[in-house]
Amino acid sequence: MPQVVVDVVLKPEISDPQGQAVLGALGRLGHPGVRSVRQGKHFVLEVDGDPDEAELREIAETLLANPVIEDVELHLRND
Amino acid sequence: MRIGVITFPGSLDDVDAARAVRLAGGEPVALWHADDDLRDVDAVVLPGGFSYGDYLRAGAIAARAPLMHSVVDRARQGLPVLGICNGFQVLCEAGLLPGALTRNSHLHFRNRDQALLVERADTAWTSSYVTGQRIVVPVKNGEGRYVAAPADLDRLEGEGRVVVRYAGGNPNGSSRDIAGVTSADGRVVGLMPHPEHAVEDLTGPSVDGLGFFTSVLVAAVAA
DSSP states (O other): OOEEEEEEEEOTTSOOHHHHHHHHHHHHTTOTTOOOOOOEEEEEEEOSSSOOHHHHHHHIIIIISOTTTEEEEEEEEOO | OEEEEEEOTTBOSHHHHHHHHHHHTOEEEEEETTOOOOTTOSEEEEOOBOGGGGOSSTTTTGGGSHHHHHHHHHHTTTOOEEEETHHHHHHHHTTSSSSEEEOOTTOSOEEEEEEEEEOOOOSTTTTTSOTTOEEEEEEEESSOEEEOOHHHHHHHHHTTOEEEEEESSOSSOOGGGEEEEEOTTSOEEEESSOGGGSSOTTTSSOSTTHHHHHHHHHHHHHO
């Protein structure tokens, strides 16, 4: 069944305290080389038939992400 | 004056909101998220809580509930709508108010009595106050940090759309200490603090919150 992956991350200008908390933990764990962490969401959708990219983009941009604060990326893959 | 209070799955403060409406002299009308009928109300309150468990994003799923289609349609025609805490999150997700609410900058749930400065005393929900008035009402949230792109914040400030601002400390890292904003027509207001918890001396830190609920009685008559 075709899968569609949607990745959602906060826009660069919106601060991400969760990512910053992860970054702080990495520093304490001895990974000072990691400069930045941005945390996001990863959705995997299984759809019937051929994925309709326009419909999926609408789903991603109107529900899965809030375009006011988040950027969204759509990845179609046929496994 | 019939003031609707919407209950979503996970709403917590709908009973307190209805009580505040009654104490202010209005008639609270219970509304259910899955209906599409606003039951001839003169105004609507979206209460606090954790609608749909705050899954996806706080307020995101509730903003697409059947009754919200009616609320959005009527709000665009001037129906007064107040969103408190989760209700504010729902109004932003529904596109009735600008910006968004997200995780507090310190990542903690913050629960305390909070001073606010009223910057707009001419909206449907704040006409009982005077501009510059300092009020104290409870605040309680984990995802109450008001954010928007810097250019959008500049535009909001320029248009005078900030209704209340945090005073004496910002509880959640909200941009520019913004605690509540309004629509361009001043009929839709959202704020993270809880005026409905400050309407009686017995249970609240003040009775400063009652003004939101008395204001709308005037606004609904004028409409």
